[in-house]
Amino acid sequence: MRKVLGILFVTLAMTSGAWAQDKKRMAVLDFDYGTVRSAVQAYFGTDQDVGKGISLLLEQKLVQDGKYRVIDRNAMDKVLKEQNFSNSDRADATTAAKIGRILGVSAIITGTITQFGRDDKHIGVGGGGYGLGKFGLGGVGKNEAKAVVNVTAKIIDINTAEILAVATGSGESKRGGFKLGGGGGGWSGGGGGQLDMGSSNFANSILGEAVNAAVANLGQQLDDKADSLPTVKVEVSGLVADATGNTLIFNVGTRAGVKVGDHLGIFRKGREIRDPATGKVLKTVATRLGDVTITEADETSSTGTYSGSTPPKVGDAVQTVQ
Numbered sequence: 001m002r003k004v005l006g007i008l009f010v011t012l013a014m015t016s017g018a019w020a021q022d023k024k025r026m027a028v029l030d031f032d033y034g035t036v037r038s039a040v041q042a043y044f045g046t047d048q049d050v051g052k053g054i055s056l057l058l059e060q061k062l063v064q065d066g067k068y069r070v071i072d073r074n075a076m077d078k079v080l081k082e083q084n085f086s087n088s089d090r091a092d093a094t095t096a097a098k099i100g101r102i103l104g105v106s107a108i109i110t111g112t113i114t115q116f117g118r119d120d121k122h123i124g125v126g127g128g129g130y131g132l133g134k135f136g137l138g139g140v141g142k143n144e145a146k147a148v149v150n151v152t153a154k155i156i157d158i159n160t161a162e163i164l165a166v167a168t169g170s171g172e173s174k175r176g177g178f179k180l181g182g183g184g185g186g187w188s189g190g191g192g193g194q195l196d197m198g199s200s201n202f203a204n205s206i207l208g209e210a211v212n213a214a215v216a217n218l219g220q221q222l223d224d225k226a227d228s229l230p231t232v233k234v235e236v237s238g239l240v241a242d243a244t245g246n247t248l249i250f251n252v253g254t255r256a257g258v259k260v261g262d263h264l265g266i267f268r269k270g271r272e273i274r275d276p277a278t279g280k281v282l283k284t285v286a287t288r289l290g291d292v293t294i295t296e297a298d299e300t301s302s303t304g305t306y307s308g309s310t311p312p313k314v315g316d317a318v319q320t321v322q
Contacts, residue, residue: 025068026106026109026155028058028070030055031051031111053196053198054197054211056073057211058218061215067222067223068222097161102299104259105158107157107164109222110154112152114152118146147207147209149170152166152167155229171214171216174206197211235319236258236320237318238250238251238318238319240315240317248292248312250302250303251301254298258294258297260295260296262293264304267288268289270284289309289310290308292307
């Protein structure tokens, strides 16, 4: 129990050994693909948000591997829309850290696509080809194709904007052989519509294989760094701002580390023990009234459902329970 109640504070205790037992709650922002935008447009025939596609694939990889807890994408997009963060803002480490605090995560992952494309060689006779690595009807030819994808990701501390870890994933796929007749030869864009990088159609293409290899490589590196990253333990302390039945509203929110689903204690301040020589408060005796489960949280406030025998009132304390 702190000596003075009613003052908002967050205590960060840094330890390095408990990461595996206390999995970090992470958020993956859409990757920046500005460097490869022209290549994407040339390949698909229109601009496609491959940064979002790769971030979604990385989320799936991290969830499946189980090293991290990953925030739901729909919940994250809703918050980002409400806060009006642009894609360009999200690439900045300071802004990313702020987003992480609003989301109530332990750390946030940002990324950049540095290479994305194909290098095809086609020697053929007859027919009119369409698209990279394809043969026209009636054509006979030899097709040699290679796709390369490189991505870089950073894990950013939400409190300091410090880069805690960096990982680079690389993926490559090659195909070759003779084609006779028909219009096959692999999948590439060639029209409008939104690209679904999670579809089997894309995954089975040469570029899809390179993308998935790069994401798998990147995800494995992030998994390998999990045990060595510091654990940030957030201790929350604030006040009850409103008490209506078993619904409580507090003057602390995501900026203080409060997250939906948190279980906190409700305390009522009692007598103070003072130093007889100086009059300084040595200890505050408080009574635990009950517990609250957080159901909503924004930057500066949160709401929860109370359970306990003694009704709380405005001014009672809400704190992390050890």
